[in-house]
Amino acid sequence: EADIYQTPRYLVIGTGKKITLECSQTMGHDKMYWYQQDPGMELHLIHYSYGVNSTEKGDLSSESTVSRIRTEHFPLTLESARPSHTSQYLCASEHRGGGDEQFFGPGTRLTVL
Amino acid sequence: RKEVEQDPGPFNVPEGATVAFNCTYSNSASQSFFWYRQDCRKEPKLLMSVYSSGNEDGRFTAQLNRASQYISLLIRDSKLSDSATYLCVVNTGFQKLVFGTGTRLLVSP
Numbered sequence: 001e002a003d004i005y006q007t008p009r010y011l012v013i014g015t016g017k018k019i020t021l022e023c024s025q026t027m028g029h030d031k032m033y034w035y036q037q038d039p040g041m042e043l044h045l046i047h048y049s050y051g052v053n054s055t056e057k058g059d060l061s062s063e064s065t066v067s068r069i070r071t072e073h074f075p076l077t078l079e080s081a082r083p084s085h086t087s088q089y090l091c092a093s094e095h096r097g098g099g100d101e102q103f104f105g106p107g108t109r110l111t112v113l
Numbered sequence: 114r115k116e117v118e119q120d121p122g123p124f125n126v127p128e129g130a131t132v133a134f135n136c137t138y139s140n141s142a143s144q145s146f147f148w149y150r151q152d153c154r155k156e157p158k159l160l161m162s163v164y165s166s167g168n169e170d171g172r173f174t175a176q177l178n179r180a181s182q183y184i185s186l187l188i189r190d191s192k193l194s195d196s197a198t199y200l201c202v203v204n205t206g207f208q209k210l211v212f213g214t215g216t217r218l219l220v221s222p
Binding site: 035040041042043045048058059090100101102104105106107 | 209
């Protein structure tokens, strides 16, 4: 089983609030990713990191930001949540040179009212 | 055109049936290929990597056809527990994975 955790698992919040979705992994993986997935749709990469102090935007434009101050921690922040941000957010990690296998956290299901 | 395309299904099959999924990818420079499984409202998990020579893991067989740019997954002797969405995943060469929409499989008794 992969040791990658996300909190909260479910979040219902009002428009305009600032939120941070937490993601931690204890496998020492260098690479970490954030995906957004709507029900029945494909995963879209919104942010990724190849190591500490490395962050890049993914293929899907997102108003969120990320930071990577520690190897094990890759939080995602929305400064002002909107209903259009309602979605599932999945964090993943990968060992550099690990054959591209990504391990996913359980996800955070976000609802913005 | 999407980088990775799959038939969304659902594929409804009885227990014991053999079912095959196909997936096409658009970037001929793609380097590695995978099938992930995603259960309803759960995270994706790696099912198997796909190698050029084809590979088998128990009841599951994966094949890659680089010339035609498609990947297949064959499931033999389907079990109820095989019901899930199967995601075709491609590393397009930019060190990022591109996920297909997934093909939903429903195995009934």
